[in-house]
Amino acid sequence: MRAAYASAINPDDPLAGLIVGERPDPVPPGPDWVTVDVRASALNHHDLWSLRGVGLPAKRLPMVLGCDAAGVDPAGTEVVIHAVLDDPADPRGYSLLSERLPGTFADRVAVPRANLVPKPKELSWAEAACLPTAWLTAYRMLRTGRVDEADAVLVQGAGGGVATAAVVLAVALGKRVYATSRDAGKRARIAELGAIAVESGVRLPERVGVVIETVGAPTFPHSLKCAAHGGRIVVSGATGGAEATVNLRRVFALQLEILGTSMGTATELAELATLCAERGIRPVIDTVFPFARARDAFARLESGAVFGKLVLDHTA
Numbered sequence: 001m002r003a004a005y006a007s008a009i010n011p012d013d014p015l016a017g018l019i020v021g022e023r024p025d026p027v028p029p030g031p032d033w034v035t036v037d038v039r040a041s042a043l044n045h046h047d048l049w050s051l052r053g054v055g056l057p058a059k060r061l062p063m064v065l066g067c068d069a070a071g072v073d074p075a076g077t078e079v080v081i082h083a084v085l086d087d088p089a090d091p092r093g094y095s096l097l098s099e100r101l102p103g104t105f106a107d108r109v110a111v112p113r114a115n116l117v118p119k120p121k122e123l124s125w126a127e128a129a130c131l132p133t134a135w136l137t138a139y140r141m142l143r144t145g146r147v148d149e150a151d152a153v154l155v156q157g158a159g160g161g162v163a164t165a166a167v168v169l170a171v172a173l174g175k176r177v178y179a180t181s182r183d184a185g186k187r188a189r190i191a192e193l194g195a196i197a198v199e200s201g202v203r204l205p206e207r208v209g210v211v212i213e214t215v216g217a218p219t220f221p222h223s224l225k226c227a228a229h230g231g232r233i234v235v236s237g238a239t240g241g242a243e244a245t246v247n248l249r250r251v252f253a254l255q256l257e258i259l260g261t262s263m264g265t266a267t268e269l270a271e272l273a274t275l276c277a278e279r280g281i282r283p284v285i286d287t288v289f290p291f292a293r294a295r296d297a298f299a300r301l302e303s304g305a306v307f308g309k310l311v312l313d314h315t316a
C-alpha cells in the first residue's frame, strides 16, 4: 500500500528521513482491532517531531507517520479515527498512532474498534480528518480552561492547527477572542475567523480568563501578563521551546492556574464532531494535497507559513 513513513531520524533536517513509497498492509494486533480504508489524513507538528526523533526512537523505524484520518471501516461505516492508544509501556499511559504502531499516512491503518467515532455527514473527508489531534486538543484545552467562566480568551501563535481550532471554537462559544501572530498576513486571516488579531507580545486592552498556549517559551511571559485574576493558562505544546520563563510573583499574586493537557478521549472526539455538525463549525484548512504530494505538505508545515490544517487526499 502507499504510505508516507519515517526511514531515518534527523533532528536538523526532518524531511531527509521522509519517504513517500510503499509499505506492507498493517496487521491488526488483536481481535478488537479493525483495518480502516483511509480517505483523508491530516498533518500535525507531531509528524515533524517524529522525523526529528522526538517520541520516535530510531529502533522503531521504518514507521508510517500520521495521527489523523477519516475513512471507511470494514462494515462500510464512515468513521473518524481517535489517535490515542492505551499503552502501559509508555510513561504517559498512552501512545499515539505512528509512535509505536503504524500511523494514518497510508491507504490502510489498523486501530482498536473502540477508537472509531462516527463521521458526521455534514463534514467532508478532509474536514473530518482534521479533528482527531489539533481540533480535539483545542477542544479539550478550552474545557480544561473552563472557558464557560471566561468572557475573553487569548490564543497564541494564530496560524497553527491547534490555534486556529481554538479560535474558531472559542468564537463559536461566544467568547471575545484575541489571537497573536508575528505575521501580518496571518493576523488578517485570523481576524476573518472572528478574532481580534494582535501582534505577538503586544499589550491587550483587557486581561483574559483563558490563555491557549502551544508556542511555549517565546510567548509564555506574554501569556502570564495577559491573564486576569484567577485566569487559566492552558498548555499543550511548546513549538518555540519548552523552557519558559515564569514570573512566579504574578502566578501567586493573581492566583493563576497553569494547566497542562494533551489530546482528549474518544468520547470528547465524538462530542467535538457532533458540535461541528450541529453548529456549522468547520476546520480551517490551509491546503489539501493529493497523497502523492505528501512531501510538499510536510515542507509547507516545516516552513511555518501554514494557516490551519494540511490535509492529504487519499482518493486522489
Ligand SMILES: NC(=O)c1ccc[n+]([C@@H]2O[C@H](COP(=O)([O-])OP(=O)(O)OC[C@H]3O[C@@H](n4cnc5c(N)ncnc54)[C@H](OP(=O)(O)O)[C@@H]3O)[C@@H](O)[C@H]2O)c1
Binding pocket: 044, 045, 046, 049, 133, 134, 137, 156, 157, 158, 159, 160, 161, 162, 163, 180, 181, 182, 183, 186, 200, 214, 215, 218, 219, 236, 237, 238, 239, 240, 261, 262, 263, 301, 304
Ligand atoms: N499535547 C498535545 O496533545 C498536542 C496536540 C496537538 C499539538 N500539540 C503541540 O502544539 C504545538 C502546535 O501544533 P500545531 O500543529 O497546531 O502548529 P505549529 O505548526 O506547531 O504552530 C504554528 C504556530 O506556532 C507559532 N510559532 C512557532 N514558532 C514560534 C516562535 N518561535 N515564536 C512565536 N511563535 C511561534 C507560529 O505563530 P505565528 O507565526 O502566527 O506567530 C505558528 O503559527 C506543537 O508543538 C504540537 O506538538 C500538542
